[in-house]
Structures are given as C-alpha cells and as structure tokens.
Amino acid sequence: MSKAVHAKNLNIYYGSFLAVEGVDIEIKPKTVTALIGPSGCGKSTFLRSINRMHEVIPGARVEGSLTLDGKELYGPGVDPVGVRRQIGMVFQRPNPFPTMSIYENVIAGQKLNNKRAGKKATDELVERSLRGANLWNEVKDRLDKPGSGLSGGQQQRLCIARAIAVQPDVLLMDEPCSALDPISTLAIEDLINELKTDYTIVIVTHNMQQAARVSDFTGFFNIEGTGKPGHLVEMDETKTIFSQPKQKATEDYVSGRFG
Template identity: 60%
Template structure:
C-alpha cells in the first residue's frame, strides 16, 4: 500500500492507494507553527504554534469570536474555501506541510476529516448511502461487498450499527439528532482519516445524546487523533487530554494564550486569562 502521507503530494499515488483495501488507520500527529489566518484584510488568527499529539483528544476552548472554528478549519484546508481567505505559517501532518505546493487539498480533507456543529446528513440519501458518500468520491468502482463492509465497519465504529442495521435504506434525515451526528461521524470515518476534527459536535444535542458522543470520542481516540472545539468546560475536562485556550483582544484577532495537558489547564493554569475563562470570569 502507498504511504498515505506521501500520497498527499502525489495525486496518482493517492488514487492508487485509494483503490486498494484500506488498512486500519494509525493516529497521526500534527504540528502547527506560526499559523495566521486571514479573511481579506481581517486577521482572524495570529501566529498559533502548538502540537497535536497522536492518539489523543485536544480540546480548543475560548470565548465566541476568538477563532476556534477558523483554527480547526485551517487544519484540513477548509478555511481556504472561503473567498478571500488565506493562511501563513505551516501545518504539518506527520512531517508533511499540508500547505506546501503540490499538496492535494482533497487528499488532505480525506486524511483529516471534519464533523460539524449541526448534524448534516444528506437528506435525500439513505443511511447506507450517507456513509458511502465520501468513499465513492475516491473509489467510484466500489463493489457491493466492499461497500457493505465499509458501511458496517463505519457504523460500528460510530456506535450506530445496532440501531440502524435493519433500516439502512431509510433516509438519514429520519434519525434522531444524536443518531444523525453519529451518522456524520460514520461518514467521516468511512474514508479512513488519520485525524478527526469536531466543531462543537454536541452543541445541538440533548444531554443523553451528548453523553453518547463523548463516550464515542473516548473510544475513537484509540485509533484516531481528535481535535474538538467546545464551549463546554465540563466536557473539555471530561474528554480532553490536551487543551488549547484561544483569546481575542480588542483587534478581534485570536491568539494562543496557553496550551497544556487538560489536568494542568483545569487545576493549575499558568496564565491568569486562562483561569479567568475556565472559572467564568471572562467569556
């Protein structure tokens, strides 16, 4: 099998790799160095530098408007889809800068998947076809046996298989909100990412559905690197191994105030701004 990281800069190799049976993913690390993000003349992020540790959950916290969502969108080049948006600095996936010339953005987004704030299954597609939506972009000649295997594996990984195995042809939109979000997670997992980005994945869910997603995140980090944006400090304390705290000043530009283990951030932060935020004094 072709090296998935090396295939970032070789579209032909990427297609060849995608045509083979995909092995179980290995969680990959990322390194963010001096990352700044812009929307036209407005600077949303300034010189963010931090590691994304493999096989761990990194929570990105901070008040609204500090650039949390922009930050994780920069980790798989979704940011650049906004007209006028650009970045400076580097984001390395296992040593390869995803912004270097020759890197295929579509391949980046396959290896670094995204789950959004609101569940967004394709409403006209069945549960089965929702799971396969991304896979078929890379493997259009997928056999039925291969498709069945990917659907079951992905739904099992998202802790949804037992709930939907008898209604795979039902519309994805027929599921509850929590089930729809797990379906979106299954869709992201189906293309075998190395890193999974989650932008407030439980903010639109009830407490029971939120608990199930948190349980799932804990299980998924055994195989994937996870970066999650959350406004919920209790959630961050429950599920995160590392925490990055962003804060914007009067110029509305987000900056990294502190990065450390979750235990240190929530028990003994180094910066007063961090303590003030997690105790509710600011934000």
Template identity: 55%
Template structure:
C-alpha cells in the same frame, strides 16, 4: 493522473492515528486578520480540545488544519500545518489528500436527508475519489457505523433515510461518514452544541471509543465536556480587537486545576466568556 484511490479492505486496524502540528498559522478573511501565528502540536492518538470565548478564532484554526479555510471567498492563510511532518499546504500536496486524511464533523448534523443511512456513509468515498466494490462498501458501512457507536441502532434499517434519525443519531451518522474514508485525524467543530444531554453523552462516548484509533481535535464551549473528553487543551483568546491566538496550552488536568495564566483560570472557572 487522477485523484482516485482504491479502498484497502483488510483485517488490520482501520487507521493509525497521525500527529498534526501547526506552525505560526495566521488566517484572514479579506483584510481582517482572525488568527496570528498560532503554533500547536496535536499528538497522535490523543484528543485536543480548543477552548475560548466566541470570536477568538478556534473554528477558523480548526478549518485551516484540513484546508477547509480555502473554501471561503477572500480567505487567506499563512504558516504551515504538518501532517506526520509533511506540510499539507505544500504545492505538491493535493487537496483531496488533506480531506481524506483529515476528516471533519460540523456543528450541526448534516446528513444528506434524502439518502439512506447506507448511502450517507459511503457518500464520502465518492467525494474523496475512493473506489470500492459492493462487498467492500457493505463491510465499510458496518465498520464505520460500529466505530461511530450507531450500528446496533440502525443495522435493521440501513435503507431508510438518514434524515429520519434523531439529532444525536444524525451526528453519529456524520461521524460514521467521516470515518468511512479512514482518516487518521478527525476535526470536530462543536459537535454537541445542537444536541440534547443524552445525545451529547452518546457522542462523547463515541469520542472516548475512538481516541486510541484516531487523532481528534475538538472545538467546544462546554468546559465540562472539554474536561471529560480531552487529553490536552489549548485556550484561545482575542483581546481588544487583536487577532486570535493561544494564551496557554497543556494537559487538560493542568489547564483546569493549575493553569499558568490568570486569564485561563478565569475562563475555565466561568468568570468570563
């Protein structure tokens, strides 16, 4: 048996959003525990923002959701991550399934600089073991770049290096690459932190355009961004050397305007962090 899959190319919607649920997730690096029993439901077709000061475990939590945490030497995990009710960490679940269904966009744009724009988009197919014909790849490149809000800007230079694009365009190219394997969830780890305001706005517009097509979980330190793009927020905090955890979570408007915990109110108001 192999992990190779065949890419379905149809006129149907590219993806159907999926729900994610973390149950009592804990994480360690060696002997250091960075998360303790974090539980959170991330509804299908919604944007969930993970907010909180640096070092509280937001990015670690994000990486546990598609098993990226396992790539770090000495890392350990406890708990469950349910994708449509099935634990992605169950022994019978393949790692490639998790990565194909739950895509990732990192903080710094990381296109393959020597590869063309076209080849960058389809690179994800090889990495996740998906087969596609040339026609299917052509259709997929256009579809993915369109969904990432980049097609009109690059359609006449698909064979030029992806590394020649601007920073904001490179990040949208990385989003297109992640979308090419048709994940049902997209994880975004501070995707705008290295971008200028104009590029940030374009990425945020892309998130808004994708929100009905895919479930998005985004880590951000920008409270205005969290308020603009998310449907719900989870506030993480690690106090006095304790592992990170969620203080409070709920609809974004409620979290910003009438949070239940004073620490949440202080953080979103900029009084610490």
C-alpha cells in the same frame, strides 16, 4: 492511521483581516485535544484551517507552517481536496445528505475516492463504520431509509460514521454536541473516548465540562477585543489547564471569571 498535527507561527487571514495570529501547537497522534475559548476567538477558524475548510470563504489564506506528520499542508502543489480526504470533519449541526439513504451516506466518502469495492466489502465497511459510531444497532434494519429521518443525536453519529468510513488520519469536530440533548451528548462523548484509540481528534467546544471529560490536552484561545486577532493563550494537559494554568486569562476563563 493517526498522525500528528503541528502548527508553527500560523497566521490565518480572511482577505486582509488577520483572524488568528501566531498559533504554535503540537497535536499528538491518538490523543483528544480540546480547543476552548470565548466566541469569535478563532478556535473554529483554526480548526477549519487544519483541513483547509476555511478556504470555502473567498479570500481566506494562511501564513506560517501547518504540517501533518511533517508534510506541509499548505505547501505548493498540495490540493485542498487531498488534504480533506486525510482529515475528516464533523460539523456543529448534523448534516447527513438528505437525498441519500443511511447506507449511501456512510459510503459517500468512499465513492469520492473512486475505490471500487464489491458489495460484500462495502457492506462490511458500512457495518464497521456504523458500529464504530455506536449507531449500528439502532439503524441496521433501516439502512435504506433517508438519513434525515434519524434523531439529531443519531444524525450526528451518522456523520461521524461517514467521516471515519474513509479512515482519516485526523478527525476534526466543530462543537459536535452543541445542537444535541444531554443524552445524545453523552453518547458522542463516549464515542470520542473509543475513537481516540485509532484517531487523532481535535474538538472545539464551548462546554468546559465536556473539554474536561473527553480531552487529554486543552488549548485556550482568547481575543483581546473586537477587530483584534485571536491567539492561542495556553496549551497543556487538560488537568493542568483546569487545575493550575500558567496564564491568568486561562484561570479566569475556566473558573468562570471574565475580564
């Protein structure tokens, strides 16, 4: 299922503004890669460019190469809709569809793919996805209730269930725990550990302990000043980044010394 993401000399623009410059990164299948760095350094922009979600903003475009298992994601004739069906995303704030029940939320992606499955197969998919997101036991008796009635942590796990229901090749997470309490955060982190046996996961986080806990690889993004483009300073195994990074800037950031 899981695939590798490879960026080569990737520049990301909003209109004429260069937001992220010269990213070279290789994300291996079935690993968790954490992206850390100060606010505004372009790590979320880079994350959103992987499934072309940054194009929601008019004028957004990229230069360079970004491939999924060797297939160019920005090649001519590539439909962003198709890219997003292969690369799932979980957002900062939980966003289950408020007008849908828990059940409908999980199968929302499958409905889009126009896969007509029988009632039994759909039930199984819902159960498998919710179990995969460690939510099944909490919601199995109220699948027909609205997803917005769940707690924040449960909503976020519902969003993860919704994302994995379509069996994506890569799962992107944009600060998935920043709106959650520590216990819900722990639940999501455990879940990430389980999910990496099946999926390639890229997670943006502001919490360096979290990056250290959940990820195999860590990329550090930085920005030289306002108005300047962000860039990837260093990318390595997580324990190397947090113990003996090659760059001074990385060491300053992970040890809490800035500038």
